[in-house]
Amino acid sequence: MIKLNNIEATYTTVRGKVKAVEGVNLEIPDSIILGIAGESGCGKSTLMKVIYGDTGFPLSLSNGSVDYGFENEKMQPVTNQNIQSEWFRNISYIPQSSMSSLNPVVRIRDQFTDFPATSGRKRETLEKVREFVQMLGLPPESIDSYPHQLSGGMQQRIMVALATFLHPSIILADEPTTALDVVVQKDILILLMRLQRMMKNTIIFVSHDMGVHYQVTHKMMIMYAAKAVEYANTNDIFSNPLHPYTLMLTSSLPTIGDERARTGLPGRPPSLWDPPKGCRFAMRCPLATPLCHETEPELLQHQPGRFSACHRVDAVPALAAKMHHGPKLSEFAKDRELIAKVGSALKADATEGAAIREELE
Ligand code: ADP
Numbered sequence: 001m002i003k004l005n006n007i008e009a010t011y012t013t014v015r016g017k018v019k020a021v022e023g024v025n026l027e028i029p030d031s032i033i034l035g036i037a038g039e040s041g042c043g044k045s046t047l048m049k050v051i052y053g054d055t056g057f058p059l060s061l062s063n064g065s066v067d068y069g070f071e072n073e074k075m076q077p078v079t080n081q082n083i084q085s086e087w088f089r090n091i092s093y094i095p096q097s098s099m100s101s102l103n104p105v106v107r108i109r110d111q112f113t114d115f116p117a118t119s120g121r122k123r124e125t126l127e128k129v130r131e132f133v134q135m136l137g138l139p140p141e142s143i144d145s146y147p148h149q150l151s152g153g154m155q156q157r158i159m160v161a162l163a164t165f166l167h168p169s170i171i172l173a174d175e176p177t178t179a180l181d182v183v184v185q186k187d188i189l190i191l192l193m194r195l196q197r198m199m200k201n202t203i204i205f206v207s208h209d210m211g212v213h214y215q216v217t218h219k220m221m222i223m224y225a226a227k228a229v230e231y232a233n234t235n236d237i238f239s240n241p242l243h244p245y246t247l248m249l250t251s252s253l254p255t256i257g258d259e260r261a262r263t264g265l266p267g268r269p270p271s272l273w274d275p276p277k278g279c280r281f282a283m284r285c286p287l288a289t290p291l292c293h294e295t296e297p298e299l300l301q302h303q304p305g306r307f308s309a310c311h312r313v314d315a316v317p318a319l320a321a322k323m324h325h326g327p328k329l330s331e332f333a334k335d336r337e338l339i340a341k342v343g344s345a346l347k348a349d350a351t352e353g354a355a356i357r358e359e360l361e
């Protein structure tokens, strides 16, 4: 289990300091895919950097700690203090754009053998790399290429291969498919899910695309303006959210039939330079009361395994009913005929994701 203990992450800039993650407490069970969602600028990538232990200037872990739940080779517990020695071997990171992450002047095979953990056993390692990339559906010769000789999708698959080759127990993927076209996106997501099933590691997966979260993740954390506002099983997040912000994220998904306009999500998150008092979502929230503008709600467990930071949590189901939004992804995933009618790539993906998840369970 990974424990995030009161994480606070700060950027130091010429304008001053800005807290991009504040007071995040979370226990992530082993061997799950955790999704992190929220609008742009909410602190998702910053939290990923903190978990990876990549907190050089201008970013710092200004408060809190991370316990990773395993020991290093010296039998010491791995924490934010020593996580960097576990890079590649026990924790790896798949960034958004492979094109800028693979070293353009180094053959791919050499990028596999440049890890501290694999150096010194080059020939043996390369044999394993060839087998591994083949298993991931890439031609074994692809590792003899330079990155630019491969398509974007192939490069991203190589990134997945690099991140998973040493069977790390934790894989962080920050918008790993955002820059790719829909078909390649789907392939990469399915690949990640298969690897996770095979290796039983923990994947923390960031996306702003709720459809992708629905397909891929087991649990989700919703972030808003540097805070965690909801944490629950993915099915609950979609079918019965306990925070109005989550409800708005899921109801801004496309719905079946065109008559009903999307509910959408008017407004923007507040600036982190000058966050409002009380609940940070209050100014956009249809349920807000004077208390919400005054006092910040804590992230509390309202039902087993279901956490929400909302004073009006009891009123969220009624709001959901009132918003009258069309069938949710979780509903149309069950109805193949409806999906065929809708015919959008996102929704087709949702079915496939659900089928794969059933297979996983
Ligand atoms: P997300 O991934 O959810 O879009 P980020 O974690 O990238 O959000 O950013 C959260 C906030 O942190 C941003 O709104 C911005 O104010 C601040 N931030 C991010 N990167 C930097 C940086 N390099 N320097 C200063 N501030 C930053």
Ligand code: MG
Residues within 6 Å of the ligand: 044, 045, 046
């Ligand atoms: Mg980001």
